[in-house]
Amino acid sequence: xxxxxxxxxxxxxxxxxxxxxxxxxPLAKREDRAGWLFVxxxxxxxxxxxxxxxxASLVLSFTDYQMIQTPRVVxxxxxxxxxxxxxxxxxxxxxxxxxxxxxPLGTIFALALAMxxxxxxxxxxxxxxxxxxxxxxxxxxxxAMFLLxxxxxxxxxxxxxxxxxINGPNWTADPNWLKPSLAxxxxxxxxxxVIIYLAALxxxxxxxxxxxxxxxxxxxxxxxxxxxxxxxxxxFFTVIxxxxxxxxxxxxxxxxxxxxxxxxxxxxxxxxxxxxxFQNAFQFFKMGFASAMAWxxxxxxxxxxxxxxxxxxxxxxxxxxx
Amino acid sequence: xxxxxxxLPFFVFLTLGTIAFVYPLxxxxxxxxxxxxxxxxxxLIPEIFQPSNYVTVWETAPVMRWLxxxxxxxxxxxxxxxxxxxxxxxGFAYFRFRxxxxxxxxxxSTMMLPGAVTMIPVYLIWNKLxxxxxxxxxxxxxxxxxxxYIFLLRQFFLGIPRELFEAGRxxxxxxxxxxxxxxxxxxxxxxxxxxxxxxxxxxxxxxxPLIYLQTPEYFTMPRGLKQIIDAFALSxxxxxxxxxxxxxxxxxxxxxxxxxxxxxxxxxxxxTAQKG
Numbered sequence: 194x195x196x197x198x199x200x201x202x203x204x205x206x207x208x209x210x211x212x213x214x215x216x217x218x219p220l221a222k223r224e225d226r227a228g229w230l231f232v233x234x235x236x237x238x239x240x241x242x243x244x245x246x247x248x249a250s251l252v253l254s255f256t257d258y259q260m261i262q263t264p265r266v267v268x269x270x271x272x273x274x275x276x277x278x279x280x281x282x283x284x285x286x287x288x289x290x291x292x293x294x295x296x297p298l299g300t301i302f303a304l305a306l307a308m309x310x311x312x313x314x315x316x317x318x319x320x321x322x323x324x325x326x327x328x329x330x331x332x333x334x335x336x337a338m339f340l341l342x343x344x345x346x347x348x349x350x351x352x353x354x355x356x357x358x359i360n361g362p363n364w365t366a367d368p369n370w371l372k373p374s375l376a377x378x379x380x381x382x383x384x385x386x387v388i389i390y391l392a393a394l395x396x397x398x399x400x401x402x403x404x405x406x407x408x409x410x411x412x413x414x415x416x417x418x419x420x421x422x423x424x425x426x427x428x429f430f431t432v433i434x435x436x437x438x439x440x441x442x443x444x445x446x447x448x449x450x451x452x453x454x455x456x457x458x459x460x461x462x463x464x465x466x467x468x469x470x471f472q473n474a475f476q477f478f479k480m481g482f483a484s485a486m487a488w489x490x491x492x493x494x495x496x497x498x499x500x501x502x503x504x505x506x507x508x509x510x511x512x513x514x515x
Numbered sequence: 516x517x518x519x520x521x522x523l524p525f526f527v528f529l530t531l532g533t534i535a536f537v538y539p540l541x542x543x544x545x546x547x548x549x550x551x552x553x554x555x556x557x558x559l560i561p562e563i564f565q566p567s568n569y570v571t572v573w574e575t576a577p578v579m580r581w582l583x584x585x586x587x588x589x590x591x592x593x594x595x596x597x598x599x600x601x602x603x604x605x606g607f608a609y610f611r612f613r614x615x616x617x618x619x620x621x622x623x624s625t626m627m628l629p630g631a632v633t634m635i636p637v638y639l640i641w642n643k644l645x646x647x648x649x650x651x652x653x654x655x656x657x658x659x660x661x662x663x664y665i666f667l668l669r670q671f672f673l674g675i676p677r678e679l680f681e682a683g684r685x686x687x688x689x690x691x692x693x694x695x696x697x698x699x700x701x702x703x704x705x706x707x708x709x710x711x712x713x714x715x716x717x718x719x720x721x722x723x724p725l726i727y728l729q730t731p732e733y734f735t736m737p738r739g740l741k742q743i744i745d746a747f748a749l750s751x752x753x754x755x756x757x758x759x760x761x762x763x764x765x766x767x768x769x770x771x772x773x774x775x776x777x778x779x780x781x782x783x784x785x786x787t788a789q790k791g
Contacts, residue, residue: 226612228615231603249636306529309525334766381535441631447741448741487635
């Protein structure tokens, strides 16, 4: 909106008024119609598949609905149950723990790689491609692969750790290591973030570093006083998107730990929120309760994002705009 | 060639990083060619080559069907979302219509909406329409555009000099003509990005196929792979080599896509956080 291109004035014989006139000209009305016509697919989709379902989901969350009979209004029961159901709370805390591991680690890891990529200049093209490759791997395939790589006794990861004298944990079988296992798979697919950071780093004016060096600023000072503020927009964007995605993590956890084999794991340590929500909705057919879970997730994500934006706006620097 | 000694440490670290990123995939391909007892031997070149793993996968599961299904669904999803998002994005970029800014604000805000909030009612809609256990729910919603792509394409359309459109108008081009003859062709790279992103997203998705598909014949590749993994879990003996070979089958089409669209994809990723 701030980026909207200003329209040149000359347009046909009638000079279209720059300031919106009290009565709209026929031309403006025509443009109104055309504009709405173009965006109408999205408006239609929004009403049918977003706005309508949001209202329906809110209504459902106050009902008991098992799909077979009509929904029965139960008031706030579902919401009360949210806080009485230990698995809701457990899955929520698991999700937070996973996000708390992945978001900071992913950011630091990706930033370190991006900064090194930038230093090697043209040669970085090969590495850039290599880092992005895992992003093309479907989550299910990546999860299946890591089930084997993270195997406690024979897995490659523990073998490599063994070279350094580290006795690797029993990753996917040890309840304490289930969430780190999930985070490890996510870290493997952090290449897209590396590319975003690299683009941001390349946008930082070189003169800033030169000037800072003349003033005697060391590498640490330059990093925190120039690099971080100048790419804060990209950092902010990825931290928010990673957080939102982490709160909704599903494919990996479901592939690795759920399905018929979950009886074997018999541990709730890997139960993330979306998996439990999915089970409630489509395995136990507790549609009302699952809707309440969805709304709790919505509120949590909104709250976290709002907080991040509040904090971020104090520090984020946007070049060009503002 | 001069060896850039000062940069050497970076090369070393980046090479280590590359190994960490790429080696798992190489390991996967290598393991898929080994007999079960040697999947874990971690040799890069299998001691005993057993390509018949792929034949076994082919015979035990309708992999060909799954691949075709994934290709069809991915193609439909990507084409639908590219065309509709472009149309809507052009609407937001070119026209000044009443309510535009408010509406665009709503578009942006839907990006933050967790899918879980609409998931159940949308399922109930498709259920009412009798579309459960068909592939239509996997892509049909894309006909209405998607917020992130609308945002991305709008940025590209805004970059087209307005004079081009004015010239088109003077030459008697209709509004739709401006879109089809000027905006659309000029934004081809961006459209390729959207197509590839959505194809990849659709190819990788597990949740929608889990929700909407029941008959194994209709499964997509990730859903089928999950089925294979589950089958072992149920039977108790783990036929690793089969799961690994099936994983390779699920990954390879994406690698091919990447090989062809690499430049577009990487540039597209780089753009996503910049175009704010």
